Amino acid sequence: MNGPHDLGGQHGLGPVAPELNEPYFHGDWEKRALGVTLSCGAFGAWTIDESRHARENIPPATYLSASYYEIWIRALETLLQRHGFVSGEELAEGRMLEKGAAPKRVLKADMVPAVLAKGGPCDRPVEAAPRFSAGAHVRTRNFNPTTHTRLPRYARDKVGVVETVQGSFVFPDDNAHGKGESPQWVYTVVFDGGEIWGEGAAPGLTVSIDAWESYLEPV
Amino acid sequence: MSHDHDHDDHHHHDNHFSPMEARVRALETILTEKGLIDPKAIDVIVETYETKIGPRNGARVVAKAWAEPDFADWLKRDATAAIASLGYTGRQGEHMRAVFNDGETHNLVVCTLCSCYPWSVLGLPPVWYKAPPYRSRAVIDPRGVLSEFGVTLPEDQKIRVWDSTAELRYLVVPQRPEGTEGLDQEALADLVTRDAMIGTGLALMPKARP
Numbered sequence: 413m414n415g416p417h418d419l420g421g422q423h424g425l426g427p428v429a430p431e432l433n434e435p436y437f438h439g440d441w442e443k444r445a446l447g448v449t450l451s452c453g454a455f456g457a458w459t460i461d462e463s464r465h466a467r468e469n470i471p472p473a474t475y476l477s478a479s480y481y482e483i484w485i486r487a488l489e490t491l492l493q494r495h496g497f498v499s500g501e502e503l504a505e506g507r508m509l510e511k512g513a514a515p516k517r518v519l520k521a522d523m524v525p526a527v528l529a530k531g532g533p534c535d536r537p538v539e540a541a542p543r544f545s546a547g548a549h550v551r552t553r554n555f556n557p558t559t560h561t562r563l564p565r566y567a568r569d570k571v572g573v574v575e576t577v578q579g580s581f582v583f584p585d586d587n588a589h590g591k592g593e594s595p596q597w598v599y600t601v602v603f604d605g606g607e608i609w610g611e612g613a614a615p616g617l618t619v620s621i622d623a624w625e626s627y628l629e630p631v
Numbered sequence: 632m633s634h635d636h637d638h639d640d641h642h643h644h645d646n647h648f649s650p651m652e653a654r655v656r657a658l659e660t661i662l663t664e665k666g667l668i669d670p671k672a673i674d675v676i677v678e679t680y681e682t683k684i685g686p687r688n689g690a691r692v693v694a695k696a697w698a699e700p701d702f703a704d705w706l707k708r709d710a711t712a713a714i715a716s717l718g719y720t721g722r723q724g725e726h727m728r729a730v731f732n733d734g735e736t737h738n739l740v741v742c743t744l745c746s747c748y749p750w751s752v753l754g755l756p757p758v759w760y761k762a763p764p765y766r767s768r769a770v771i772d773p774r775g776v777l778s779e780f781g782v783t784l785p786e787d788q789k790i791r792v793w794d795s796t797a798e799l800r801y802l803v804v805p806q807r808p809e810g811t812e813g814l815d816q817e818a819l820a821d822l823v824t825r826d827a828m829i830g831t832g833l834a835l836m837p838k839a840r841p
Contacts, residue, residue, distance in 0.1 A: 419767040441648075507661060525675070528676070528679060566771075618790075619792045
């Protein structure tokens, strides 16, 4: 979707303002926000792609003014309601009113080290050979789905070169919407700055994205 | 910042906390009452990312690559396996790639679409990495972004920006500074900052060590 998250190339958002000796957390609530988000992810009720799409669906004015942990919490509330774990009434009242859905798994303290160490690998085998090989010229598709995609707007309808065939991975555009993992080959595609930004592009700039095969067409 | 004026927010009864403190506290309370989360698990998650998984992991990877050409080759070919050999694996480091700076090209990593970041080697991302200014400008004005980190590259050095749009996570291996021939790997790792491994910084000179 062409949401507020798709930020590459936007102007007017201000200086980067790195913080010297930045702490990992700015306040205890951020610690709890991290832990609650990871704990609920462990339910196994939704995928990382669905959770990213929930964040993208936060209204633009809210998204752009929220800290990232706030974005996480707002999206988590959406996911918990969508999957029946928590109701809007419960969120409004701040207490349990009914039992709600049961998850496949509840993350207990003693499970945490193994769960974090395992992570969530999303490489999957595909039977077909890769359509493109390193050195191939490709054009990214020009589309504007209202659903989840990982092809940024700035990199649509652009000609680049396949640098590396990176393997085959879960396809987020399907997986975010419960349509299955539909794995595809993923390629690192490199674009000249001028191809993307046109006149006035920074000299000597190249930009790469990691693109699923269906984002690409041969040139 | 009174809650009573924030109609989008919950928990108007909770007057002692900021809106987000109250919101997260309420959510944790509901989930705990339902037996859906274990508050002690949250403590373990936080402790892990405060004390065990941080940029020192990545710095050790870089130092080893500087010191051992065979390891550098392995890191180039199969970063996931090479990094795992040091014990750094897991969440948001499942599929690693290492990209090497040289005199010709400087590498810079961003996630324009969200906040993808190699947690297993760098820990949790800093706020600026996840915020709109960096995500919007890294791909179009990298030199402007670098200047805000106090970094000025030679004019003829090319810049390659890696937008982490898939599940590959990128670690930048900065150039080894001059005058570090006699240093062991732990001393070399002291020169490798988090920002140098994102590409918004350079490795420290030995004299500049803290």
